[in-house]
Amino acid sequence: MKARILVVDDDEALAEMIGIVLRNDGFEPVFCADGGQALEIFRSSKPDLVLLDLMLPGVDGIEVCRQIRGESDVPIVMLTAKSDTSDVVRGLESGADDYVPKPFKPAELVARVRARLRPGDQKAPETLRIADITIDVAGHLVSRGSERISLTPLEFDLLVALARKPWQVFTRELLLEQVWGYRHAADTRLVNVHVQRLRSKIERDPEAPEVVLTVRGVGYKAGS
């Protein structure tokens, strides 16, 4: 079955071009040119992934991202023309899993899309623990005692990657490769922002993390 991708972009030429590229690579694109209608179209089309331009007329991309994230865990990849730190971080913090800075190459875009669609197919039944957190990998469940914690697929992948090798310190680059599927260097802010988001969900006190620990100058590791 073709994966359905919702492209939210007000630039018709670009949207059309993205459509061509996506169709070429075997995806089924759905378009939306207005931020105000994005949520409606999202609900009606039920896409497997959302490509979202940050600068939109009407409701802006960050707000759209927040709305979608409010009712779904579907992967969101932002398209940004402004790669100012604040914009990127704001976009990531509003719930986007990844971003592609303009101007991008078709292959880059497709690689990002594929990387985000990848997870979810092959998962062996497995139970992992970090600190007082229990992870049911196959069931995509995370809990502290009897309390369920809801994570997006990306956050889940990040946590699982750390939990599988609790003895290893993961550099940001390694996490980018394992969780996001980047072959080459990418923006390590992705990792920072997502670790922060993950911590805000699973840590008792995000200021004093116990589950995801920072190793100064190197990266992150699982807590014991």
Place this chain on the structure above:
Amino acid sequence: MVSAIKQVPEPSKGRSGETDAQSPPVERVAPSSTKPTPSLETDRPPVPEHGPEHTDALANVPALSFRARLWGRRAQIVILRVLRLVRTGLSRALPGIRFLLRSLRRRWRRSLQLRTVLTTLLLSISSFAVVGAYLSNQIANNLFQERLTQAESETLYNVKQVQETFDGAQVTNQSSVITLVYDTLNAVEGRGNVIQRRYVFEAKPEQTKPRNRWVESRASDQLTINVIPPELRRAVQESGKEQFWASMEFPVGTEDRPGIAVGNLVTFNGTAYELYLIYDLNSAQMTLDEIQNVLWAGGAVLVLMIGAIAWYVTRNVVSPVSHAALVSEKLAAGQLQERMVVKGEDEVARLGASFNHMAASLQEQITQLATLSQMQQRFVSDVSHELRTPLTTVRMAAEVLYDARHDFDPINKRSAELLYNQVERFQSLLADLLEISRFDAGVARLDAEPTDILSLVTHVLDGVAPVAAEYGSEIVVICREKGIVVEMDARRIDRILRNLILNALEHGEGKPIHVSVAANESAVAIAVRDHGIGMTPTEAARVFDRFWRADPARARTTGGSGLGLSIAAEDTKLHDGWLQAWGNKGAGSNFRLTLPLRQGEAIVKSPLQLEPADVGLSVRSGDRSTLVVNSGAPASNTPALEAAGQGVPEESGREEDTRDH
């Protein structure tokens, strides 16, 4: 001794018997007291007592010397204790005193008002002192002269009277002679309760003529001949009939009073006597004291008033100035709305008005500049967005065409290739341009966190490996450390290193490239050394200039934007690091990046040498042309040229460096 009798100024004749009875002791005492006088100057009362004590002391010399030693020791101990006390007191008080002095000196340096007031006070005090001294001297002189003239004429008259009385006296028996002499002398003292003048009557010593033995000496009150200055006595003794005077002091009760002694010789019955009349200057002295007191008080009041006036006047002048200073300080601190208060139309008001005018135009300019900068920032951001969206479409389209180029005929195929390559180049140029304008707008912000620079180097080398393979250059990393954690913006450092290495590859002519990494306690350095064509000093001086190329005629092989090294310099500056270039024609070049290990700390010394060690061996030192181009930082022992001015490392992010490989 004598005073008991002489207290009564006018003894009647009936009392003479009593005085008679008392006179012999006077006579007896007199020689013993007069004899030592010439040598003892004015030492009056203790003379009789000196003798006995002296003999006593001579008798007990050992005991006395022992006691003296004892006292000496005691005195020594006391002096030592006092000294120690003073020293500890000083050491306690010294910091305080020093602080006081320092603060006073600071006030003196910093406060024009204090300086003016103090100077005025000092000057007025010294001028008052001069004037006061002159005035009181004049007054004292006048008073004295007046009194002296009076004393001299009075003496002349009185002495004449005495001499006449003496001349007309019949010398029959002792008591009558004594009575006569005493009455005459008492008459000299004056009438009424107030003693107008005192006298000292003394037989002239060493007379050859036969002497009147009945009258030896006599004086008012407790006076003795010792009060008379020896010089005066000598003058009187040696002269014939002339009159001499001298100022002196004499005791009255317990106090010493100033006076004038006027001396003459009188003869009585063939015997020469010295007669000194002593005039009390106490009233004159008191008048003088009074005048001096008035002068002191007046001077003090005047000085205080002058001080107050000086303070007031300088305050009037200085306070607008210090107000202006305060306001300009505030202006300099960025409170551009600050203005001076303008009152009246005088010079100060003019100063205030022109100051305010200046501040207003400054504020206007700065606001305008700020708006301009904001506009530029907005413009950059807008251009960035507006250009990128269509460029993305073009780029994607070009790539789709490029991927399908095998289906095209040769012309279309080549066109697709050209389109694709040039879109890539255009995109890279645009990214660099936007990055530079970000720096120019001052919105570039450092996003530093501790990162291992060695893994970053490895990463960069992985990235450029295909390009290196293309040029056929081998890249050698020289490093002793296992890992160096540096607080840095990894993306920027990544970009700098990639630029340096690509630059080295481009100019390395396929020869090996050495990348050295070293650290010391404050800094880490990475040097990228190529052994290619190198550069001349003039070329090295411009290597960080925008769009600059060593040889404009040279082919643009890598298609770089010409902004790579400029951006690297800006990125380095943002880290407070140094980016320096060394070049030597034919011996290659060396680019050294030095970064502080922790942000906010200064680099003391770069861990690596800028001029490569191998150069001295291959090139004769005379031919060696060393040139260092500095970016951002000072330093380096070799002559340095600034390639980039001091910018404002500030705000906001960066462009994704999309010239990836």
